[in-house]
C-alpha cells in the first residue's frame with residue numbers, strides 16, 4: 001500500500017466542506033494518511049509519499065488562490081519518484097461539470113512539472129449534499145476514489161444531488177432565505193453588494 005498525503009486547499013480550511021470530505025474519505029481509504037492545510041502553509045513534504053490528494057473548492061471557475069501557493073511549492077518537490085496527483089473538487093452549483101476547468105488546471109500543472117496524473121472526483125451541489133439524504137452517493141464515490149487511487153487508475157468520477165435544476169434552485173433559495181432570517185437579513189438585502197451594514 002502506498003503512502004498518501006492529503007492537502008486541504010480550502011481558504012476556510014477548519015470550517016470547510018473540503019474538511020468534511022476528507023473526514024469521510026479517510027475511512028474509505030482505510031489507512032493512515034498525512035495531512036497538510038494549504039491555508040496554514042509551512043513546508044510541504046512527506047517522505048516516501050506515493051500519492052497526493054488535493055481536496056479543494058471551486059472558486060470563480062478555478063483553483064482557490066491559497067492552493068496556488070501550495071502548487072508553487074509542489075513545483076519544487078525534491079523527492080523522487082514524484083507522487084501521483086489526484087483531485088477531489090467540490091462546487092456550489094448543481095453540475096459537477098462546472099469543476100472541469102479547475103481539474104484541467106491541475107492536470108496541466110502535473111504535465112508541466114512531471115507529476116503522474118491520477119483520479120479526479122467532481123462533486124456538484126457540494127455545499128449542500130452532505131446535509132441531505134443523498135450523502136450516501138458521496139460516500140459511494142469516495143469509496144470509488146479510494147479504490148482508484150489504490151489501483152493506480154486514472155478516471156474522472158462525478159457526483160451530485162439527483163434533483164432537477166429548478167428544484168435545486170428552489171431548495172437553495174429556501175435554504176439561504178432561512179439562513180438570512182436567522183441572522184436578521186432579508187432575501188432582498190442578500191441580493192445587494194452591501195456585505196456589512198454601514
Ligand SMILES: Cc1cc2nc3c(=O)[nH]c(=O)nc-3n(C[C@H](O)[C@H](O)[C@H](O)COP(=O)(O)O)c2cc1C
Pocket residue numbers: 010011012015016017018019056057058059060061062090091092093094098126127
Ligand atoms: C469566492 C467564492 C467563489 C466561488 N465560486 C464558485 C464557482 O465559480 N462555481 C461554483 O459552483 N461554486 C463556487 N463557489 C462555491 C464553493 O465552491 C462552495 O461553497 C464549496 O462548497 C466551498 O467549499 P469549502 O467549504 O471546502 O471551501 C464559490 C464560493 C466562494 C466563497
